[in-house]
Every structure is written in structure tokens, then in C-alpha cells.
Amino acid sequence: MPQVPRSPQSDLGISAPSRDNRGRLPSGSRPFLFIRAHSAVNIDQWTGDVRHNVSNADAVHGYYAFQRDLRGEPTLQLNSIPGFGDTRQSHRQIMTLNETHIFGSSLVNEARFGFNRINITFEPNAKLNPTDYGINDGVTSAIGIPQITVLGVGLNFGGPAGFPQGRTDTSFVFSDGANYLRGNHAIKFGGEFRRVMADNFTSDTGTFQFPSLAAFQAGLGNFFQITLGDRPSNVRQQAVGLFVQDSVRPSPSLSFDLGLRYEGIRGPTETEGRYVVFDAASASLVQTNNPYHTGHNLQPRAGVIWNPSKDGRTVVRGAYAVMVDMPVVNVVTPTSANPPLAVPLTFTGNIRLDSAAATALASGLAPNSVDPNFQSGRMQTWNVNVEQQIGPALGVMAGYFGSHGDRLRITRNVNQFVDGVRPFPKLSQTSAILPGGALGNITETDSLGWSNYKGLRPANRVRRRLVRGGRGVRLARVGGRRLPLRESRPERDPGAGLQQHGFLGDQEPDAGGERAPAVPHRGVQHLQPGQPGAARTRGVRTCRRGGKHRVRRDQQHALPHWRLWLGAAGAVRD
16 A cells, blocks of 8 residues: 655645545545645734815815735745745835815815835745755855746745845825816816835845756756846836816717826936946947936827717717826836846756856846837727617617727847847947856847727626615626627637626615625626636635635645755755
8 A cells, every 4th residue: 555755844734635434545546745835914904084174165185004914925926835935024005185175166176195105025935045955056145045847747946036025115196186167168187296216125046947857857957047146226207297178068968078188207217327228239238327218198088978869868979098108117127137236147958956057157148128219108099889778777888999009018038049140149348347248138128019909899788676685686787799800919819709798796784674784795796708717727725714814725736845855965856
């Protein structure tokens, strides 16, 4: 009878499969382990809300929330066995303050101020020194061994890659908007100022991959990536927005909305000038504090609503808008990981853990960069739809919807092999940083992406109210058929043209009921046959008990502790 192997580390929560009443394993079973990993969560939160009417013309509203969070994440970074993962600790704050002033019956102004801050750190649970295990990946301190993946068997341990790290992100927003009524015009105008401060630090344990179990047993990997050195950065970015909009009703059955918004988004700066980018024109690394410049964006909006039947049962709508997105700061933070501040390495091919750094260094640096002409992502969207009320609880809508996105963010390797030769095999001799140094992949963030969507969509809407057992139950059903005219990708959407159905419901106490729940129950379910569902992975599911999250034992991988595979000198055990 086969014996179930056990780990000497009893505190890992390793348990064997259940046996029958004669102590035998289930028929046809193979030796395996169920491993349990605890994921404790400790969250405290405070909120405060104040409203005060200063006078008949002035009202002030303030809100503040603070959250303290300490939690362990044994599998979030894809580790499949216990002993790794990370512990993260954070403080989050948000504060809003707004003041509304009524100048008269035709003019109301509202000023708003907002503040948001998060301070969070991510620390590996297994702070090991790679040199103690014969791993030469360039890391010589106890921050962790590389995150090792063995394809085909779902084995992932070490790391997590990219840790330890942390950041303090602070954002301020001030806006002022006014509403002005004059005749059949409703005019809105105002402005906004935003400032973001992001202070970061990052180290890296690295990533190492084995293509198969046999390669793992032989100690021969096929991919290695790491950035050596600490990478602090202090990013500052700000933007200014101005807008005006006019809603006009030339007749009771017709209304127009016309608007224009200006958005000036300044390129992010680094307070210590720690950005290093690759300049293709001179084939050199250049240190700067502003890798791309301010973008000026105009965003028009227009809409129309027409009631041809004049009784509200038939409505025709149309709209068009241009919207621009403010890039997040991680567009530029990877550039602080370039020489002379850090050493980014990437290698694809046969490689071993005991010589990983030397092998990757010989293949050249793998710097990160940003296109100096990078722009904010832009989306144009439009729709025309007709809705007809058929009965008191039924309406039918048919619409044409479309969008076009451009200047979308993508990353690409600008130093790929062409006919076996890289465009930039090495840095130029005139480069201020590492002149003549060998180059590998160069990952550049650009704004060259685009997207298109056009579709026809009929839909029906049903709304009913029922009373059951002393509770009011509201149900809403939305059904539709999506008919794409053109896809942005060459492959056809598997869900194109199939029915979509949504069901939304909530329960609330009924005034005439004998029993009412203390808290309303609300649920939303969306079902859409034919759409590609989320891929099932070999991850874990969690359950919540007593305020803590625990990994379900029946969902964890059947894999023993990592130390069973890795010897004291880093040799892989059979």
C-alpha cells in the first residue's frame, strides 16, 4: 500500500487525503498532499461625515475616511505552495470638502476639494539569501530567492518577483463648477486642477522559469529576468481642466447638449532626475527628469434628445463625445530601473540558477524606455438609439453604438532581431552611460495603440414590483442582441450575435409586513451566453470566517513544501 509522504514541517498545515473505515486510500489514488495556507486579514476603518447649512444660501459638506490594513497574501502573486507569498500593510485616507453657494434663482456655484493618500508596503514572507542555496542571480542579500515556475505541473515558489516594494501616492483635486439658467438654456462651466505625488521604492527577487518537470529535475531553465539594485523614484504630475456646456430646449419635444472641455496634462517629472531613457537617434542612455512633455487636448461633446410623439412614449437619442485619459505614473517609473541606477537583465534560452546573472549579463542590458512623443489615450464614442414604450412595464430599444480609440498605451520591444541582427546591438561610444555596452531587449512604452467597435443592439426592458412574505421585491430584466459590424481584432468574438440577459433584484422591508430584515439584501446577476468566460486557473478560493480570509483546503494545489525540492546548495532534488 503506498504511503502518503509527509513534510517534517508540521506547521505548514500539510494533511493527507481521507481514508476509508479500513484505513485504505481511495481506489486508484496516487500519493499526494493537500496543503493549507492561512491568509489572515486585519482591517480597521473610521469614517466621519459632516453637513452644515451656514445660511439659506450656503451649505458645507465634509467627509473623511481612514483605513488600516494588514494582510497576508500566500497565493496572490501566483505562488502555488505555502512558505512564500507576501505580507502587505497599508494606510489609506480620503477626504472631500465641498461648499455650495446660491447666488440667486438662476446661478448656483459649487467648489470642491479632494484629498486621497495610500501608503502601502509589500514584504516577501520568505526572506532568503539566494547565495545560501547556490543561486547566483546577482542578489546577495536576504530579500528572497527568484520566483521559480515549472511549466506543466503548476509549481510556483520563491519570490514574489518585484518585491519588496512600497509606495506613498498622494493626490489633490480642486474643482469649481457653476450652473446658470437663462431662458431655455442651462449652462454649466468650471475648471479643475489635479496634482499627483507618487513616492516609490522597489527591489526585485527575479523570475526564473523551467519549461517542464524534466528540465526542473535537470536544473536547466529557459527564461530569467531580474532588475538588480534598489529603484526609488519621486514622481510629480499635474493637470488642468476647463469646461463649458449648454443644454438648450428649443421646443418641449427637442433638446440639445453642446459642450467643450480642455485638458492640459503635464508630463510627469522626477524630483531627483532619476529617469533614464533610451534615445534611438544617438543609441544612448540619457538621464532626465521629464521623459515626455505636456499634452493639450480639446474634447467636444454633443447630444440630442427628440420626442417625436410628444407624449414621451417614443424617444430618439444621439450623442458624440471625445474623452482623454490622464496616464498613470507607472508609464515612467520603470525608467528608474536603468543604469546607472539599476541593472535590468532578461535572458531567454538555456540557463542555470547557479550562473543566471553571468549568463544574462553576457547577453546585454534590457533597459526600459518611454517614447518622447507619448500622448494621453483618447476615445471617441457615439450612439444613436430609439426607445418605444409599449406598455406600463415594457419598453423596446434599438441602438447603434460605436467607438474609436487612438493614442492607446502599448509596450513593445524596439530591439527585436531583424534577419538575425538587433537594430541596436550596443550603446554608442558617445553614450554618457555605459558607452559601448551590449544591449538586449529594449522595452518602450508608446501611444501607438488603437481600437474600433461598431454594433447594433436591440433590447427590451421589463420592470415589475412584487410583494412576497412582507418584503417588497423589485425585479428588472434586460435582454438584448449584439450585432457587431466590425471588430478591432481579426479574430471573431465568440459571443458576437448571441443573446445577452441580465437579472437585477433587491429586497427591502415592506411597510405592511410582519417581519423585515435588519439590512436590505441586494444581489446582481449578469448572464451572457456565448461570451468567453474567465479562464479557469489552478488558483485558490478563499472563505471568510471570523473576520479572516482562509484558503480553502480543498482548493489548494497538491504540492509539498518547496524545501523538499531544493537542497542546501541549490541542487534540484529528484
